[in-house]
Amino acid sequence: MYNSLRKKIFAGDNVVNLSDVRYLPRWIILVIDIIILVVSLFLSTYIIEKITQREFIYHHNKNFVFTCIILINVLFMYIFKTFAGIIRHSTFIDLFKLLMACFCTLFIIGTANILYFWIGGEKFILTPYLVLYFIISFMGLFLFRLYVKEFFHIVREYRRSALKKRILVLGIDEQSIAIARAILDNPSLPYQVVGFLTQRTDSKRASLLGKPIFEKEKIERNTKEELIIDGVLIVKEMMSKDEMNSWVNLFLEKDLHIFKAPSVQKLRDSDLGGSIRNLQIEDLLNRKPIKIENEEVKSRHFNRNVLVTGGAGSIGSEIVRQVAQFNPSLIVVLDQAETPLYDIELEMKEKFPHIRFKFVLADVSNRHRIEPLFQTYDFSMVYHAAAYKHVPLVEENPHEAILVNILGSKNIATLSSQYKVNRFVMVSTDKAVNPTNVMGASKRAAELFVQSLQNVEGNTTKFITTRFGNVLGSNGSVIPHFKRQIEAGGPVTITHPDIVRYFMTIPEACELVLQAGTMGKGGEIFVFDMGEPVKILDLAKRMIKLSGFEPNIDIKIVYTGLRPGEKLYEELLSDNAKTLPTHNEKIMVSKDPTVGFEEINSLVNLVTKASIRRDKVEVVKILKTIVPEFKSNNSIYEVLDK
Numbered sequence: 001m002y003n004s005l006r007k008k009i010f011a012g013d014n015v016v017n018l019s020d021v022r023y024l025p026r027w028i029i030l031v032i033d034i035i036i037l038v039v040s041l042f043l044s045t046y047i048i049e050k051i052t053q054r055e056f057i058y059h060h061n062k063n064f065v066f067t068c069i070i071l072i073n074v075l076f077m078y079i080f081k082t083f084a085g086i087i088r089h090s091t092f093i094d095l096f097k098l099l100m101a102c103f104c105t106l107f108i109i110g111t112a113n114i115l116y117f118w119i120g121g122e123k124f125i126l127t128p129y130l131v132l133y134f135i136i137s138f139m140g141l142f143l144f145r146l147y148v149k150e151f152f153h154i155v156r157e158y159r160r161s162a163l164k165k166r167i168l169v170l171g172i173d174e175q176s177i178a179i180a181r182a183i184l185d186n187p188s189l190p191y192q193v194v195g196f197l198t199q200r201t202d203s204k205r206a207s208l209l210g211k212p213i214f215e216k217e218k219i220e221r222n223t224k225e226e227l228i229i230d231g232v233l234i235v236k237e238m239m240s241k242d243e244m245n246s247w248v249n250l251f252l253e254k255d256l257h258i259f260k261a262p263s264v265q266k267l268r269d270s271d272l273g274g275s276i277r278n279l280q281i282e283d284l285l286n287r288k289p290i291k292i293e294n295e296e297v298k299s300r301h302f303n304r305n306v307l308v309t310g311g312a313g314s315i316g317s318e319i320v321r322q323v324a325q326f327n328p329s330l331i332v333v334l335d336q337a338e339t340p341l342y343d344i345e346l347e348m349k350e351k352f353p354h355i356r357f358k359f360v361l362a363d364v365s366n367r368h369r370i371e372p373l374f375q376t377y378d379f380s381m382v383y384h385a386a387a388y389k390h391v392p393l394v395e396e397n398p399h400e401a402i403l404v405n406i407l408g409s410k411n412i413a414t415l416s417s418q419y420k421v422n423r424f425v426m427v428s429t430d431k432a433v434n435p436t437n438v439m440g441a442s443k444r445a446a447e448l449f450v451q452s453l454q455n456v457e458g459n460t461t462k463f464i465t466t467r468f469g470n471v472l473g474s475n476g477s478v479i480p481h482f483k484r485q486i487e488a489g490g491p492v493t494i495t496h497p498d499i500v501r502y503f504m505t506i507p508e509a510c511e512l513v514l515q516a517g518t519m520g521k522g523g524e525i526f527v528f529d530m531g532e533p534v535k536i537l538d539l540a541k542r543m544i545k546l547s548g549f550e551p552n553i554d555i556k557i558v559y560t561g562l563r564p565g566e567k568l569y570e571e572l573l574s575d576n577a578k579t580l581p582t583h584n585e586k587i588m589v590s591k592d593p594t595v596g597f598e599e600i601n602s603l604v605n606l607v608t609k610a611s612i613r614r615d616k617v618e619v620v621k622i623l624k625t626i627v628p629e630f631k632s633n634n635s636i637y638e639v640l641d642k
Contacts, residue, residue, distance in 0.1 A: 040133055076105050082097045167229065233259045258279040300423070301323050305379050315506065330356045365403040383517070384425065402610075410604055448595045462523075
């Protein structure tokens with residue numbers, strides 16, 4: 001401790017943090033104990049004299065008797081090592097040692113007193129005095145340790161509470177109370193529950209778990225400094241999307257941190273700290289997922305061989321995870337990206353050791369590499385998720401998009417038909433609707449080719465297409481991009497202030513794909529009800545605020561202009577398409593115009609040859625013939641539309 005204090009003083013820091021002091025040296029504890037013993041002697045003397053009104057020490061040398069008592073007491077304290085423990089960690093054993101030291105002192109002096117009486121005919125000290133000294137000295141030594149222990153506990157708790165985030169728990173229902181109780185019962189968590197928050201107006205004088213209940217009006221009326229709170233904890237499962245958005249808007253306006261906790265059913269005490277996290281933008285965009293008929297989906301995959309192309313990508317890997325739950329005989333995961341394919345291999349072997357997997361490094365545009373897989377394995381289901389999807393890159397390299405998105409789709413689809421695969425499900429995109437870029441047009445061309453195979457003579461495969469918008473958290477999507485920019489201190493770059501997009505989660509997208517594979521009769525394009533589109537500018541502002549910053553003050557927002565091929569609004573249906581409902585209200589069938597197999601096959605061969613020659617302009621020109629509604633936007637290929 002002395003060295004710690006010396007370093008503090010000479011380092012120029014005059015603030016001594018008591019919780020940094022490891023322990024008091026033993027000699028200091030012993031000195032304090034001796035002082036307590038001396039005080040106990042004088043206190044016992046004062047009490048006895050007041051009670052008896054006469055001398056209680058019969059020996060002619062009072063100081064000698066007192067010194068002997070202290071020395072004997074110190075001797076037993078040394079024998080029992082009462083000063084050796086760390087006081088703030090005192091236990092029952094330490095208390096027992098104190099008791100034994102004091103009792104042995106009483107016993108030895110009492111015995112000497114009796115022997116003195118037998119030899120000399122009188123005692124040298126009054127016996128009640130010894131008993132009183134024993135009680136007072138023991139209580140003094142015990143209380144000293146108790147107070148020191150409590151003092152350090154209070155200091156430690158004060159420091160912890162000072163570092164903890166002061167939070168309100170949103171809601172006064174059983175779920176919210178259970179979450180609050182779990183936090184209060186776990187002092188190691190970095191959160192301090194200071195109250196509850198409710199929309200009700202009849203709880204002004206009520207309290208829960210000894211904490212006040214705040215009404216919404218109080219939050220609206222006061223600042224977080226006036227309320228002395230840092231944030232609010234919400235249980236996301238207990239609110240609708242509109243309710244949560246309303247609360248979140250208020251909390252962001254008040255600069256409050258927003259934390260989310262799992263429902264009580266998902267909560268484990270040991271994992272409570274890791275379960276409470278900052279609210280993410282995905283939580284606000286997320287909707288109730290599609291409810292799929294698991295029994296029907298399971299029957300399509302149970303003990304069957306399944307192929308997933310693009311199986312290491314965002315959508316493909318999630319399809320692999322979901323299909324693995326239905327115990328297929330074999331899942332062949334195909335991708336041309338080596339490292340992601342290796343990652344999904346490690347994950348699947350760990351999570352599903354009982355499932356047979358085969359991981360194939362291959363390009364879907366290479367038919368000679370792909371066909372042996374169809375020859376070797378009797379695939380029942382094929383999920384085709386392999387594609388180039390980044391609009392600006394594909395706009396720069398249209399010939400590569402043709403080889404993967406069109407020729408690759410043709411290879412997988414025709415092989416599925418040739419080898420009598422039961423169902424072929426292709427993952428498409430909303431950018432295929434009235435496309436303004438090469439990527440969207442290439443996906444629309446792939447849709448047309450796949451649909452055309454349905455009515456080819458001798459075909460027994462059911463060809464199904466799924467079409468949806470942007471996927472939250474997928475590789476290259478806007479939200480991870482914004483997160484990286486915010487973490488780097490900005491700026492956040494947006495192409496246009498009015499740009500809007502539809503969003504869905506990866507599990508939602510994959511559930512749609514599985515559902516489509518189950519309900520499809522062949523030749524359909526399934527479209528998902530994606531709710532309301534999201535303005536990207538509002539998305540960026542919310543993400544900045546959820547990160548604890550102020551838009552355009554802490555983190556700048558910069559507009560970079562629309563990229564080649566990019567449009568402000570994505571569409572899920574073409575202008576002349578009609579939709580038909582399905583038994584799932586969230587899924588519709590788009591009745592887009594179709595093209596005969598001979599015509600689309602001839603055009604696909606033509607555009608493939610142009611892509612092999614790397615003739616970009618010719619590639620895009622033929623692509624515009626295949627997809628007449630393809631009108632380039634903010635692109636060098638706009639001249640082809642004139």
